[in-house]
Amino acid sequence: MIGMVLMNFREERAExxxxxILKTAIKIFKEKGYNDTTIxxxxxxxxxxxxxxxxxxxxxxxLLFECHEIAMxxxxxxxxxxxxxxxxxxEKLQELVRKHIDVLIDEMSLLTMALQHEFDLEPEHRQQxxxxxxEYEDLYAQVLEExxxxxxxxDINLSLTKLAILGALNWxxxxxxxxGPFDKRQIADxxxxxxxxxxxxxxxxxNASLSPKGEKKR
Amino acid sequence: MIGMVLMNFREERAExxxxxILKTAIKIFKEKGYNDTTIxxxxxxxxxxxxxxxxxxxxxxxLLFECHEIAMxxxxxxxxxxxxxxxxxxEKLQELVRKHIDVLIDEMSLLTMALQHEFDLEPEHRQQxxxxxxEYEDLYAQVLEExxxxxxxxDINLSLTKLAILGALNWxxxxxxxxGPFDKRQIADxxxxxxxxxxxxxxxxxNASLSPKGEKKR
Amino acid sequence: MIGMVLMNFREERAExxxxxILKTAIKIFKEKGYNDTTIxxxxxxxxxxxxxxxxxxxxxxxLLFECHEIAMxxxxxxxxxxxxxxxxxxEKLQELVRKHIDVLIDEMSLLTMALQHEFDLEPEHRQQxxxxxxEYEDLYAQVLEExxxxxxxxDINLSLTKLAILGALNWxxxxxxxxGPFDKRQIADxxxxxxxxxxxxxxxxxNASLSPKGEKKR
Amino acid sequence: MIGMVLMNFREERAExxxxxILKTAIKIFKEKGYNDTTIxxxxxxxxxxxxxxxxxxxxxxxLLFECHEIAMxxxxxxxxxxxxxxxxxxEKLQELVRKHIDVLIDEMSLLTMALQHEFDLEPEHRQQxxxxxxEYEDLYAQVLEExxxxxxxxDINLSLTKLAILGALNWxxxxxxxxGPFDKRQIADxxxxxxxxxxxxxxxxxNASLSPKGEKKR
DNA sequence: AATGAATGAGGGTTCATTCAT
DNA sequence: TATGAATGAACCCTCATTCAT
Numbered sequence: 001m002i003g004m005v006l007m008n009f010r011e012e013r014a015e016x017x018x019x020x021i022l023k024t025a026i027k028i029f030k031e032k033g034y035n036d037t038t039i040x041x042x043x044x045x046x047x048x049x050x051x052x053x054x055x056x057x058x059x060x061x062x063l064l065f066e067c068h069e070i071a072m073x074x075x076x077x078x079x080x081x082x083x084x085x086x087x088x089x090x091e092k093l094q095e096l097v098r099k100h101i102d103v104l105i106d107e108m109s110l111l112t113m114a115l116q117h118e119f120d121l122e123p124e125h126r127q128q129x130x131x132x133x134x135e136y137e138d139l140y141a142q143v144l145e146e147x148x149x150x151x152x153x154x155d156i157n158l159s160l161t162k163l164a165i166l167g168a169l170n171w172x173x174x175x176x177x178x179x180g181p182f183d184k185r186q187i188a189d190x191x192x193x194x195x196x197x198x199x200x201x202x203x204x205x206x207n208a209s210l211s212p213k214g215e216k217k218r
Numbered sequence: 219m220i221g222m223v224l225m226n227f228r229e230e231r232a233e234x235x236x237x238x239i240l241k242t243a244i245k246i247f248k249e250k251g252y253n254d255t256t257i258x259x260x261x262x263x264x265x266x267x268x269x270x271x272x273x274x275x276x277x278x279x280x281l282l283f284e285c286h287e288i289a290m291x292x293x294x295x296x297x298x299x300x301x302x303x304x305x306x307x308x309e310k311l312q313e314l315v316r317k318h319i320d321v322l323i324d325e326m327s328l329l330t331m332a333l334q335h336e337f338d339l340e341p342e343h344r345q346q347x348x349x350x351x352x353e354y355e356d357l358y359a360q361v362l363e364e365x366x367x368x369x370x371x372x373d374i375n376l377s378l379t380k381l382a383i384l385g386a387l388n389w390x391x392x393x394x395x396x397x398g399p400f401d402k403r404q405i406a407d408x409x410x411x412x413x414x415x416x417x418x419x420x421x422x423x424x425n426a427s428l429s430p431k432g433e434k435k436r
Numbered sequence: 437m438i439g440m441v442l443m444n445f446r447e448e449r450a451e452x453x454x455x456x457i458l459k460t461a462i463k464i465f466k467e468k469g470y471n472d473t474t475i476x477x478x479x480x481x482x483x484x485x486x487x488x489x490x491x492x493x494x495x496x497x498x499l500l501f502e503c504h505e506i507a508m509x510x511x512x513x514x515x516x517x518x519x520x521x522x523x524x525x526x527e528k529l530q531e532l533v534r535k536h537i538d539v540l541i542d543e544m545s546l547l548t549m550a551l552q553h554e555f556d557l558e559p560e561h562r563q564q565x566x567x568x569x570x571e572y573e574d575l576y577a578q579v580l581e582e583x584x585x586x587x588x589x590x591d592i593n594l595s596l597t598k599l600a601i602l603g604a605l606n607w608x609x610x611x612x613x614x615x616g617p618f619d620k621r622q623i624a625d626x627x628x629x630x631x632x633x634x635x636x637x638x639x640x641x642x643n644a645s646l647s648p649k650g651e652k653k654r
Numbered sequence: 655m656i657g658m659v660l661m662n663f664r665e666e667r668a669e670x671x672x673x674x675i676l677k678t679a680i681k682i683f684k685e686k687g688y689n690d691t692t693i694x695x696x697x698x699x700x701x702x703x704x705x706x707x708x709x710x711x712x713x714x715x716x717l718l719f720e721c722h723e724i725a726m727x728x729x730x731x732x733x734x735x736x737x738x739x740x741x742x743x744x745e746k747l748q749e750l751v752r753k754h755i756d757v758l759i760d761e762m763s764l765l766t767m768a769l770q771h772e773f774d775l776e777p778e779h780r781q782q783x784x785x786x787x788x789e790y791e792d793l794y795a796q797v798l799e800e801x802x803x804x805x806x807x808x809d810i811n812l813s814l815t816k817l818a819i820l821g822a823l824n825w826x827x828x829x830x831x832x833x834g835p836f837d838k839r840q841i842a843d844x845x846x847x848x849x850x851x852x853x854x855x856x857x858x859x860x861n862a863s864l865s866p867k868g869e870k871k872r
Numbered sequence: 873a874a875t876g877a878a879t880g881a882g883g884g885t886t887c888a889t890t891c892a893t
Numbered sequence: 894t895a896t897g898a899a900t901g902a903a904c905c906c907t908c909a910t911t912c913a914t
Contacts, residue, residue: 167389
């Protein structure tokens with residue numbers, strides 16, 4: 001995105017085509033999975049030919065890699081600002097959880113697909129994605145440390161805490177359904193309390209959002 | 219296994235062969251993933267031929283299905299007895315969590331592989347696996363209800379609670395490593411407290427296992 | 437060939453199939469060159485399917501490698517016995533030249549094709565062929581040394597002599613034509629004198645076969 | 655080159671571009687062979703685009719054809735003058751051989767490449783190259799006849815003599831290596847004696863250059 | 873004069889599956 | 894019971910060539 005200003009309109013158009021291809025690929029990957037999607041299907045969907053696709057992309061795996069990149073960037077872009085905000089550590093952590101759920105549910109099919117096909121990435125690409133994931137997890141680590149330092153969080157094992165919080169969130173795509181009993185808001189409310197509660201000292205606990213009354217009317 | 223008594227020795231031998239194939243398949247699936255494993259590799263490993271494999275199994279996907287079945291059965295067999303035990307709801311829940319982590323880590327490569335390839339199942343098979351998963355999740359639901367009824371657990375949204383607990387657990391394979399800083403015991407200790415704590419009324423909270431001192435010496 | 441006695445009839449049949457494929461490949465390679473021949477053409481010619489071909493051979497390049505091996509073996513098998521015969525060094529050298537021309541002309545299309553496509557071999561395979569070529573060239577080196585040692589050949593640069601002799605022979609496929617003015621016999625007569633003459637001391641020279649009267653009647 | 659005077663500066667520039675493309679093509683053909691070189695590589699090397707190349711040349715094969723033409727012209731231009739010189743037939747023949755080796759070794763990669771890919775030429779182009787080759791071979795034929803007429807050469811089969819001489823020379827690229835034991839001079843000395851000796855009557859033979867002492871110090 | 877874009881005709885290879893014996 | 898043999902449907906990717914601009 002940065003640097004796009006330096007492109008002339010030709011390069012912009014090419015970039016746009018590439019994005020179109022990626023969008024189409026994502027769409028079909030979501031529906032049928034990476035392995036069961038052929039380049040030809042992507043081409044047909046766009047009324048291109050197979051050969052034309054390869055004018056814009058080097059390999060099919062590269063498309064998968066870009067899916068991962070996009071997914072990670074979406075989440076990183078939304079959460080990075082939280083760290084430098086004026087919020088308290090507790091509020092930051094809650095915001096992290098809420099934003100995570102936000103992106104997760106909004107872009108669930110992309111994220112699920114990407115996760116499902118992590119091992120179909122070339123080792124080099126996989127490494128890059130893992131590094132982005134580490135960067136993301138570090139945001140949690142930072143906030144947790146901040147909170148402990150500020151005397152707000154209990155002094156418990158922060159590595160495992162981080163993994164517990166993120167695990168519960170990352171599992172959401174395994175059970176969430178648009179037509180299911182819970183909407184995004186309820187889920188965010190619940191998890192931002194439930195997964196954080198064990199960190200809090202007694203006085204801070206507030207169970208408002210854990211209430212069983214929160215079920216969506218259907 | 220039941221019903222085996224009705225088999226004659228021919229059928230028994232065939233059943234044995236089938237199990238051998240499955241074991242080999244599991245081993246290779248674990249190493250290379252389902253898609254990258256060929257029937258020929260399975261056959262070679264057993265010093266069979268491709269054709270022979272098909273004498274015992276109908277399709278490659280059927281092997282994957284059996285992997286899922288085995289995985290689910292392993293976990294169900296370990297946890298079902300807990301429900302009917304004399305333990306308190308809190309103790310039951312902790313036991314469920316501990317056993318889950320036990321199986322998860324002991325059989326991680328099988329379970330990870332199975333989870334990774336849920337979408338490679340035929341829809342019909344996938345449905346069967348989902349039903350087993352539901353049966354398993356119901357164990358949690360029961361214990362949670364028991365606990366609330368007994369006044370031990372807070373009266374919060376039990377569906378989401380169940381999903382939060384199981385999500386955090388199921389995510390373990392994504393980060394656990396034998397050579398990593400935590401061993402099975404520590405993880406079980408931590409999660410059986412952390413993921414359950416928000417359910418507990420203030421007086422019951424006990425943070426012993428959450429301690430950051432719990433890291434394995436390396 | 438050795439070891440074939442150890443094959444059962446199944447393996448023999450498989451070996452036969454493989455040889456058939458090779459024969460067909462050679463035939464088409466000769467006609468159209470290696471690069472312009474497709475596996476499908478080979479399959480069609482044999483009324484096989486592409487897939488069946490790959491039951492017997494690992495890659496297309498392997499077929500080319502076998503062409504080279506066959507070619508080199510044909511020539512090595514005919515010339516190796518000469519070295520250990522009772523002939524004089526001069527007679528041995530003449531025999532080497534004659535046999536070389538024999539094989540060259542009888543199997544010209546195979547040999548030409550192989551030579552033409554030496555660089556289409558995988559490096560590893562190419563190395564193997566080069567080693568066979570070296571073994572062959574060593575036969576010449578041996579005979580030349582023998583001749584010098586016996587006082588029959590002049591004491592000139594034997595490395596270059598070897599290369600001069602073989603070069604002139606190996607070039608034959610570039611100009612020979614079945615319908616051309618010279619037959620195999622004449623060519624053998626001529627080259628076995630012309631290319632060896634500079635080695636001989638004056639008294640031994642005999643120009644019988646160099647005569648211009650040797651042209652084939654057309 | 656002749657006729658260039660009739661070009662306007664536009665055509666001149668186009669001609670120059672074409673030559674640049676050809677030079678680049680030669681360079682890459684030499685390195686990777688004709689078949690493994692893509693038009694795109696040629697374009698990239700020149701910082702052109704694929705499309706631009708096709709503004710100047712009609713097909714990839716045409717580039718190969720021009721390689722052959724250049725190679726043949728190089729050799730013809732160096733040897734034609736010899737024929738009309740004042741030298742004796744023997745000296746002429748020796749000069750032909752020396753010049754041939756000169757060009758062959760100086761431009762070996764071009765010539766090797768061209769020879770290697772003779773069969774990748776379109777039939778029509780191949781015919782043209784063969785005609786140039788014939789013209790070249792005729793130079794030898796002429797000198798040989800002259801020599802016989804002058805009573806200097808033995809009256810032997812001149813067609814085969816010509817083919818023997820040229821064959822041994824043309825094979826040089828198959829074994830010559832810059833880092834090998836022989837330099838250009840030694841090779842020229844050797845071959846201009848060895849390949850011509852059988853033609854000479856006894857009194858003329860002089861073995862100076864055939865000496866085994868001629869090996870390059872390494 | 874130059875090129876970005878598009879194409880299309882393969883080409884080699886893989887592999888689950890079938891089946892006669 | 895076991896297997897050798899055969900198949901065929903794909904699939905990814907390549908690249909010379911064309912053409913509108």
